[in-house]
Amino acid sequence: MKIGVLTSGGDAPGMNAAIRAVVRTGDFYGHEVYGIKDGYRGLVDNDMVLLDHKSVSGMLSRGGTFLGTTRLPEFLQLETRKKAAKNLKDRGIEALITIGGDGTYRGAMDLSQLGVKCIGLPGTIDNDIAGTDYTIGFATAVETIVDAIDKLRDTSSSHQRVSIIEVMGRRCGDLAVHAGICGGAEFIITPENPVNKETMIKTIKHYKDEGRRHAIIVVTEKIFNVHELADEISNLSGFSSRATVLGYIQRGGSPCPDDRILASRMGEYAIELINDGIYGVCVGVRDNRMVYLPFANIVNQFRPKSQLYSLVKKVS
Numbered sequence: 001m002k003i004g005v006l007t008s009g010g011d012a013p014g015m016n017a018a019i020r021a022v023v024r025t026g027d028f029y030g031h032e033v034y035g036i037k038d039g040y041r042g043l044v045d046n047d048m049v050l051l052d053h054k055s056v057s058g059m060l061s062r063g064g065t066f067l068g069t070t071r072l073p074e075f076l077q078l079e080t081r082k083k084a085a086k087n088l089k090d091r092g093i094e095a096l097i098t099i100g101g102d103g104t105y106r107g108a109m110d111l112s113q114l115g116v117k118c119i120g121l122p123g124t125i126d127n128d129i130a131g132t133d134y135t136i137g138f139a140t141a142v143e144t145i146v147d148a149i150d151k152l153r154d155t156s157s158s159h160q161r162v163s164i165i166e167v168m169g170r171r172c173g174d175l176a177v178h179a180g181i182c183g184g185a186e187f188i189i190t191p192e193n194p195v196n197k198e199t200m201i202k203t204i205k206h207y208k209d210e211g212r213r214h215a216i217i218v219v220t221e222k223i224f225n226v227h228e229l230a231d232e233i234s235n236l237s238g239f240s241s242r243a244t245v246l247g248y249i250q251r252g253g254s255p256c257p258d259d260r261i262l263a264s265r266m267g268e269y270a271i272e273l274i275n276d277g278i279y280g281v282c283v284g285v286r287d288n289r290m291v292y293l294p295f296a297n298i299v300n301q302f303r304p305k306s307q308l309y310s311l312v313k314k315v316s
């Protein structure tokens with residue numbers, strides 16, 4: 001069988017490990033696997049390359065995605081998707097494995113309606129996909145953020161400052177809550193765990209009066225203008241404050257062991273599903289077991305609030 005694989009949306013550490021597992025498991029079963037360049041762009045422009053065992057050598061530890069990725073708003077148009085489906089059909093590629101986040105899943109779900117046999121793998125640092133406990137790239141991004149928090153704590157303590165650290169996550173606070181707990185943050189502010197700003201500043205003032213030397217605030221992007229928040233804290237709390245936006249550094253780097261394992265398992269499982277004639281689904285890990293669910297159950301859904309929030313108030 002001919003099978004396509006692509007990565008789409010924001011890149012995530014472990015995407016290459018997932019492609020590698022797809023290619024090598026496909027090869028194991030005698031399938032031909034085609035790498036599609038730059039996500040759905042390569043499908044539409046017919047930019048695809050045959051991958052073999054050797055072409056994914058050295059990819060397990062490499063960050064980013066060697067196939068490239070884009071966000072392609074045109075893919076929302078039926079005509080664009082029809083062109084993509086035709087390109088696959090003309091090449092005899094029957095099945096497609098898409099690695100990415102919610103937007104990638106929506107593209108795959110819509111393509112499924114045109115007869116393409118699609119399987120989705122969750123590849124995003126945000127961990128914001130329903131139907132899976134973890135997404136590929138999340139664990140590595142948490143490590144990157146924790147490393148940054150540890151460093152910022154050193155300088156915050158030296159200068160008696162409040163450090164605000166803005167992390168990615170879009171509509172999901174998992175990066176902030178996992179990294180904030182690991183980094184011993186005093187405040188973790190996420191879409192699922194908002195704070196009252198005035199109360200927080202009063203508490204910080206109280207910390208100053210108690211003689212504490214620093215505090216760490218980890219906040220999900222798009223909630224505050226963190227530089228303005230730092231100014232307010234500096235003006236009102238008695239501490240000076242600085243904000244650091246971690247930005248794209250969170251998406252890079254070599255995947256950590258957990259992400260390499262997760263990506264390898266998911267890539268292998270996707271091929272097993274294809275062998276079993278199961279399509280129109282996305283792969284997840286639940287309680288350390290591989291599972292699959294129809295796209296329609298996952299796209300646009302929110303993940304349940306992390307159980308870790310019960311820790312936040314008690315240990316911060």
Ligand code: F6P
Nearest residue numbers: 010101124125126168169170251
């Ligand atoms: O979806 C992953 C993500 O990194 C989000 O956390 C972030 O909001 C977004 O991508 C940024 O995307 P872009 O690469 O389009 O700037």
